[in-house]
Amino acid sequence: xxxxxxxxxxxxxxxxxxxxxxxxxxxxxxxxxxxxxxxxxxxxxxxxxxxxxxxxxxxxxxxxxxxxxx
Amino acid sequence: xxxxxxxxxxxxxxxxxxxxxxxxxxxxxxxxxxxxxxxxxxxxxxxxxxxxxxxxxxxxxxxxxxxxxxxxxxxxxxxxxxxxxxxxxxxxxxxxxxxxxxxxxxxxxxxxxxxxxxxxxxxxxxxxxxxxxxxxxxxxxxxxxxxxxxxxxxxxxxxxxxxxxxxxxxxxxxxxxxxxxxxxxxxxxxxxxxxxxxxxxxxxxxxxxxxxxxxxxxxxxxxxxxxxxxxxxxxxxxxxxxxxxxxxxxxxxxxxxxxxxxxxxxxxx
Numbered sequence: 001x002x003x004x005x006x007x008x009x010x011x012x013x014x015x016x017x018x019x020x021x022x023x024x025x026x027x028x029x030x031x032x033x034x035x036x037x038x039x040x041x042x043x044x045x046x047x048x049x050x051x052x053x054x055x056x057x058x059x060x061x062x063x064x065x066x067x068x069x070x
Numbered sequence: 071x072x073x074x075x076x077x078x079x080x081x082x083x084x085x086x087x088x089x090x091x092x093x094x095x096x097x098x099x100x101x102x103x104x105x106x107x108x109x110x111x112x113x114x115x116x117x118x119x120x121x122x123x124x125x126x127x128x129x130x131x132x133x134x135x136x137x138x139x140x141x142x143x144x145x146x147x148x149x150x151x152x153x154x155x156x157x158x159x160x161x162x163x164x165x166x167x168x169x170x171x172x173x174x175x176x177x178x179x180x181x182x183x184x185x186x187x188x189x190x191x192x193x194x195x196x197x198x199x200x201x202x203x204x205x206x207x208x209x210x211x212x213x214x215x216x217x218x219x220x221x222x223x224x225x226x227x228x229x230x231x232x233x234x235x236x237x238x239x240x241x242x243x244x245x246x247x248x249x250x251x252x253x254x255x256x257x258x259x260x261x262x263x264x265x266x267x268x269x270x271x272x273x274x275x276x277x278x279x280x281x282x283x284x285x286x287x288x289x290x291x292x293x294x295x296x297x298x299x300x301x302x303x304x305x306x307x308x309x310x311x312x313x314x315x316x317x318x319x320x321x322x323x324x325x326x327x328x329x330x331x332x333x334x335x336x337x338x339x
Contacts, residue, residue, distance in 0.1 A: 034252060038307060043242065070138070
């Protein structure tokens with residue numbers, strides 16, 4: 001399936017759909033334990049990562065903590 | 071009424087149709103609080119002072135350290151050891167005597183923040199730790215104070231403007247701070263010196279736009295900047311109905327310090 005991840009195309013081979021949890025693993029997303037996931041413009045709450053399905057054509061944004069400022 | 075000298079000083083503002091004499095007067099009547107007199111706070115304080123924002127508060131309990139000078143451009147070598155708020159206030163007053171600078175040589179906490187922000191029109195987060203970033207969000211949402219969040223790390227930065235009750239807040243995106251020491255901050259991970267100049271200048275721009283009432287604020291969308299890729303991205307983010315502070319059923323009703331989010335290096339400041 002073909003996704004848009006952080007504004008860029010990303011292909012996932014041999015899969016038609018995946019849970020958010022599985023996708024984080026598949027894409028080897030850094031800081032997967034703390035990343036915020038936005039799927040098609042909606043923030044997905046972490047407790048439902050396992051049963052939220054990502055499918056062909058979906059758009060995702062991964063948002064990371066940035067704690068610096070000084 | 072602007073004086074002759076002010077008309078000259080702010081002539082490049084006044085000539086802009088979005089500013090004019092009226093807009094410049096709004097800036098002179100404006101009150102902005104900068105929390106953190108470091109990497110982000112430095113360009114913010116310099117530009118807001120130069121722009122003629124009439125009252126600028128600056129809060130930081132720290133003293134200038136030699137490791138700050140690579141990026142905190144408001145502090146000079148001779149300022150090492152001096153309280154950061156004093157060092158910053160000297161430069162701001164020297165740039166523009168029109169500006170009243172109020173210094174707060176203290177860390178913001180659940181006990182003092184509501185009182186500090188109360189008198190300001192717009193708040194800017196220039197802090198370097200999650201405890202402060204979450205506290206500023208919570209206090210501004212509860213106090214209905216528009217504010218600009220900024221965060222930087224290594225070569226990347228992000229910023230969003232929060233209009234409480236109207237637009238996405240920091241906790242809509244990140245409901246809770248990360249566990250202690252899970253995400254590197256400050257001295258551990260490094261930061262390219264010019265990065266806070268880029269993000270801080272954007273935060274200062276938002277404060278000025280807010281005071282002028284012009285343009286589109288960076289609300290409901292987060293701006294992400296990657297200095298290595300030299301790329302800016304805007305990501306639209308809706309309010310989160312489950313947000314613990316501005317959602318439908320808020321669970322945070324009393325300000326609290328996120329003590330678990332303090333890292334060892336925060337405590338060393």
